[in-house]
Amino acid sequence: MSGRPSRWLLGGRHYSEAASLALAAPFLILAFVTFILPLGSLLHESLFLPQPTLAHYERALTEPVYLRVMLRTLRIAASVTLLTLLLAWPLAWLMARSSGLRLAILVASVLLPLWTSVLVRTYAWMVLLQKNGVVNQLLIGAGITGEPLRLLYTEGAVVLAMSHVLLPFMVLPIFSALRGIPEDYNRAAQMLGASEWATFREVIFPLSLPGVTSGCLMVFLLALGFFVTPALIGGPQQMMIATLVSQQVREMLDWSFAGALVGVLLAFVLLIAVAFKRAVRLDRFVGSA
Template sequence: MSGRRPSAFLLGGRRYSPASSLLLAAPFLILIAIVFILPLATLLHESLFVPGPTTAHYARAFEEPVYLRVMLRTLGIAVLVTALALLLAWPLAWVMSRSKGLGLALLAAAVLLPLWTSVLVRTYAWMVLLQRNGVVNQLLQQLGLVDAPIRLLYTQGAVVLAMAHVLLPFMVLPIYSALKGIPEDYTRAAQMLGASAWSTFREVIWPLALPGVTSGCLMVFLLALGFFVTPALIGGPQQMMIATLVSQQVREMLDWPFAGALVGILLVFVLAITIVFKRAVRLDRFVGSA
């Protein structure tokens, strides 16, 4: 039996050749090419070559104030959603990193269960809460804080709140992973050396948790830039974001070249943010050490 273990270990631990790895990944790559790359390439081609070689569609996006406002609004909402998600995720991730057993299981379920629920269902839940005769307005009136229902739905605040709730798990999980990897001996050592709670957080916990924070912020920010369902249902015309504008150009205006230009602008911006982030915080090092 002892002579068979090395061969079994070698069989289970051997490295696949690049050709074998590519063959195993082929079904996934083909699926991505068909459902993502091909439609995206078609839109970008139409934005540059319909009716002929032109950049007029891209110029139109920046020259007309209404489209420029939509792009700036999308950027602003993405920043607000990221900030709110970070504000909500840090305490939860901290408690999770210090919890064990049943408490950790319940907190993890609270974070993960929403991921198994449709975004559409969660968005409609917020509509029920925030509508004119919804739960929030009824509660405010019962507490005597307002005399009549106030407008909560179809506002930028409602869009930011609902999007932050939907994207919260993508912020919690990276921060929890980073906090969980910080040995408790570090904080005890800092306290023994006379560091205050704030100094311990600033000098020990925050720098070590920064990879998780930056990774979570990047994921939430990029997802918020292209979010469609929640802004389309909860936000009104004054809160239109770029994904809703693209849908409007395709479905209502039938202006596919201009929709492709909007997609191209968003794609370039996302790629630029990702490259800057990767160079600034050395994402490869964080992923490799995880």
Template sequence: MRRPSRFLLGGRRYSPAASLLLAAPFLLLITVVFILPLATLLHESLFLPEPTTAHYARAFAEPVYLRVMLRTLWIAVLVTALALVLAWPLAWVMSRSKGLLLGLLAAAVLLPLWTSVLVRTYAWMVLLQRNGVLNQALQGAGIIDVPVQFLYTQGAVVLAMAHVLLPFMVLPILSALKGIPEDLPRAAQMLGASAWSTFREVIWPLALPGVTSGCLMVFLLALGFFVTPALIGGPQQMMISTLVSQQVREMLDWPFAGALVGILLLFVIGLTVIFKRAVRLDRFVGTA
């Protein structure tokens, strides 16, 4: 039996050369707007004013920069955990829903993606500021006497970022849950498994690739998030993206900014490799 070609589009087979030619505009765009600027920045971090690794050493030697990097990792972990806690029940309900309810839930997840991140961030500022909706509601209910400082706190940054990145967690989990046959959980319960055992032994292992993909996307996006932490967190909750912007725009220290970008890039690549191996291992164990 003849094996089908890997390169199919509209029922036609394309050679590798033709496929590369079709992808050339996209590859050219990525090269011009991403690869070349990134390579230039990394080159300056290593060879300006002379070949050196001093800029990378400075990032780890000075406590203020090390604290920013650790804060970035910690906030990314918290955002990923909160997004997972919020996304799993929503994805589960969506996977078991049909008709109007499914449409409403899907709209609630997808509509924020069509709204500017800046608009959503300013909405959170309106809610959390000292004279905002939340403080007015708490004062009106008699719970507090004076406004509480919600804005410019780590909790506000985590909450706002989790809201913005929630669709990137919901959609992979929903896809994984949709792929689980409804007969499997029912068969497990008929064999005497409790609801918790069914979840632990059947649903969770099969949904784990979607959970892993969602966690990876949210965590990596949270590491480089700029608008939301800059506006919601302010200088007190500075993350590495804000620090890079400060070094470029205010300090004009391009080599050090390149070093920060290089450190973040190496961490992202390493984390991606680890996640990919974890997914392969989970799939192997699940089918063994």
């Protein structure tokens, strides 16, 4: 066969291209109105208002204060990705090897945070980490420290709180990948004399890489644009680029410069996504599914 097929198979039915387009039209219209149009307008202002210029982008990429914010954003996003990966893989492995009530409890524990407001979870971390919060009281009560530690409004607090919020986005892809690995592979490796560590290193972990790479990419990109948690947990001292954009729009009323910051972030996200896809060859995983 040659050429593009005129019909698509979905759920046992054939849909013409016109029917497929009609089914996708509500989503496409919503995406255009709520995302593409506002983003395009903001980028247009950054490039053409008050006149065609790249001065806003030059300012964003050369002034030290904005460079520090961008580097901090990248550092926090990378730290959150690494921490969520370290926490998520063992949990996903336990979920993949569980069944019945235990699996239901584990899945509910992962999904429940998604049903809770990010704002509520962020305020919960503020209660835990504040000067007279639960963590400091436990440390003082255990004799580890004699006075309250400064836990809130630090980069570590931001990383911890963001990791808690974004953990489900790492657990679920890894769980899906691990769930698809036949148990026979593990038994076959042990029958051939492989130790548990060798089985993990040579069989289990490589087969889980599609879920690991998907989860890392998703968490990293979400962390780059996170707003509520860094603004409340980190404060002005740990400002990230999303908070900076909000400040430029709401306080400075500098829409053109805010658009330039968004443009820089968008360009970096696209660059990371393309580089990530080429590095790990996600198209190979998708094509073999």
